[in-house]
Amino acid sequence: MLLGIGVGYIFRKKNLSFISKVITVLIWILLFVLGLEVGSNPQIVSNLGKLGVDAILITVGALLGSITLAALLWKFVNKSKVE
Amino acid sequence: MRSSLIIVGFFILGSLLGYFGVVPTSFLEGDISFYALGALMFCVGISLGSDPETLKSFKKINPRLLLLPLLTIVGTLVGAAIVGMLLPGRSVVDSMAVGSGLGYYSLSSIFITEFKGAELGTIALLSNISRELLALLLAPLFVKYFGKLAPISAGGATTMDTTLPIIMKFSGKEFMVLSVFHGFVTDLSVPFLVTLFCSI
Numbered sequence: 163m164l165l166g167i168g169v170g171y172i173f174r175k176k177n178l179s180f181i182s183k184v185i186t187v188l189i190w191i192l193l194f195v196l197g198l199e200v201g202s203n204p205q206i207v208s209n210l211g212k213l214g215v216d217a218i219l220i221t222v223g224a225l226l227g228s229i230t231l232a233a234l235l236w237k238f239v240n241k242s243k244v245e
Numbered sequence: 246m247r248s249s250l251i252i253v254g255f256f257i258l259g260s261l262l263g264y265f266g267v268v269p270t271s272f273l274e275g276d277i278s279f280y281a282l283g284a285l286m287f288c289v290g291i292s293l294g295s296d297p298e299t300l301k302s303f304k305k306i307n308p309r310l311l312l313l314p315l316l317t318i319v320g321t322l323v324g325a326a327i328v329g330m331l332l333p334g335r336s337v338v339d340s341m342a343v344g345s346g347l348g349y350y351s352l353s354s355i356f357i358t359e360f361k362g363a364e365l366g367t368i369a370l371l372s373n374i375s376r377e378l379l380a381l382l383l384a385p386l387f388v389k390y391f392g393k394l395a396p397i398s399a400g401g402a403t404t405m406d407t408t409l410p411i412i413m414k415f416s417g418k419e420f421m422v423l424s425v426f427h428g429f430v431t432d433l434s435v436p437f438l439v440t441l442f443c444s445i
Contacts, residue, residue, distance in 0.1 A: 181291050181295075182292060194286065196259060196370070198262060201264035217372035220329070222328070227321055230311065232320070235313060235394055
């Protein structure tokens with residue numbers, strides 16, 4: 163990725179709009195392959211419900227953690243404006 | 246939104262083809278996904294490096310607010326770690342690896358599948374898609390109870406594209422540059438954090 167940043171910076175004056183299309187297609191391929199792996203693995207298919215619940219719980223934890231700190235920063239920034 | 250649906254569509258199509266055995270699984274034993282992943286990282290790098298204008302606009306942000314991406318990452322990891330402790334059968338580190346996707350579901354699920362297998366990769370996909378959806382749907386509630394920075398923090402790595410319009414609507418237009426900056430930093434950190442928590 164760092165190599166890509168360097169290359170992108172050197173060629174920044176060229177038209178690089180095709181890159182975002184390449185990215186999109188690569189993501190399609192990789193997600194398709196991930197799907198193949200999931201679908202052909204009976205252990206994952208039969209546990210899909212539990213995996214979903216785990217996924218949502220992790221998300222809820224992650225969201226609560228990040229918005230709590232965001233709320234603290236928001237209070238801190240506003241306090242320093244008033245003073 | 247449409248592009249997200251197409252991405253999820255490819256995943257579902259792959260799952261169905263795999264489930265019904267249409268595509269032979271020997272197809273998966275090669276290193277296709279590894280090379281595609283390398284190519285993907287290279288292209289993401291090119292698109293970041295070729296846009297110096299975005300980088301310049303970041304200088305206008307209130308220096309205290311520059312802390313926000315860091316707080317998002319720390320808050321996410323702490324929250325995910327706590328859930329990982331409570332969940333039976335999931336380790337704390339696995340849970341943190343999923344959380345460190347920060348809503349960037351395509352990249353994080355691909356990485357985690359490569360390092361930890363398709364099961365945790367699927368959790369990463371579902372978890373990070375739901376993060377994006379919740380960030381979109383709950384933005385007004387977040388502003389009301391947690392302040393105007395909360396929707397940005399909740400959006401994680403998506404705040405420079407998919408969740409940006411919602412953030413501008415509920416937090417205000419003046420948060421646009423901060424939101425893009427936040428998305429930029431968290432986006433960049435996803436591959437590093439995910440690799441870190443997959444290799445511990």
